[in-house]
């Protein structure tokens with residue numbers, strides 16, 4: 001109910017201590033306010049499944065809507081505004097931690113009912129010098145803070161100081177979330193293991209005549225069975241020409257012999273995402289053209305992996321992958337010229353479309369900046385990135401020979417940067433062409449038995 005499954009009070013307390021230390025460098029009367037994510041209506045009176053905001057979950061581990069966390073440098077205190085106990089509402093909607101629970105189980109020094117937030121903000125801003133909150137991310141909350149500020153300013157004749165400096169709390173939290181602590185690494189490793197089970201199950205399930213969504217079901221079954229309560233993002237199960245659509249979501253085409261299937265899916269475990277793509281044939285083997293593209297993407301990924309270590313940038317990782325892609329597109333005759341021309345003139349772009357990496361963590365495209373003052377951020381030990389080169393030839397793309405049209409291949413793994421290089425969290429999912437073909441022919445021979 002109210003707590004994240006892997007909740008560890010000491011972990012969250014130490015994160016709050018780090019945030020408080022950062023706030024203390026801004027002044028001795030700093031108040032930080034963090035509202036949780038809102039509830040979103042799906043249709044009529046049905047809501048989307050609730051998920052706490054990633055910043056909020058990271059800081060508090062408290063998993064209820066209508067809550068606001070407060071940190072104050074004076075006294076180093078942590079408080080919560082949250083929903084009070086209410087037996088009638090709880091019988092309809094589920095149990096609440098209540099104000100006592102917020103203090104006893106979640107370590108809040110004080111808890112107040114969320115209905116008192118407006119008055120509470122006026123009190124919190126009174127005699128504060130600096131107010132930090134995630135500016136510009138929740139218009140309703142921005143308005144509440146500014147309304148409280150206006151009220152505090154009216155009290156200045158009563159010897160009350162009004163805040164004069166405003167900080168974006170998101171910047172502080174996101175810089176910390178970018179580097180994963182031991183608690184987070186353990187969760188991400190486990191999320192990756194569960195995701196591996198899902199991909200292998202889906203790979204074994206494929207057979208001509210099944211729908212893409214039957215593979216989606218195999219993923220979901222393995223994810224839930226492994227302990228993941230939700231996906232990190234909507235799974236992409238794209239067969240045949242659908243694999244050339246980057247964020248294909250329909251997942252309702254019938255698989256046919258000779259198709260490739262591109263699956264981009266990852267489970268979320270206790271707020272931590274995994275993000276993996278594999279591409280495999282519905283038949284037992286890749287066709288010659290599919291194999292040529294597949295081997296090229298795989299080689300590009302291997303070259304990108306080689307780059308990953310502290311001190312390099314995502315641009316370095318991307319460029320290593322791109323060089324292999326450019327060489328390969330020239331070798332198989334899809335492009336003409338030199339590797340330099342292909343890269344400098346972006347001749348590969350119609351077929352590569354996207355870049356190679358993004359940060360991964362609580363959000364599938366995780367917190368963390370990519371550039372600062374025009375300079376690419378350098379990898380540090382403990383940050384997690386994806387490496388996911390791809391090649392996509394639209395079915396109607398007359399710039400390439402007919403044999404390539406309709407082929408889409410992406411291969412994606414999740415890498416944690418270590419002192420010496422990287423740890424591939426998702427290495428257990430078959431990726432070598434021989435391993436995939438062995439798995440596929442075994443699955444077809446056993447009549448998709450793994451699905452039942």
Ligand SMILES: [Mn+2]
Pocket residue numbers: 275358386388412
């Ligand atoms: Mn990705």
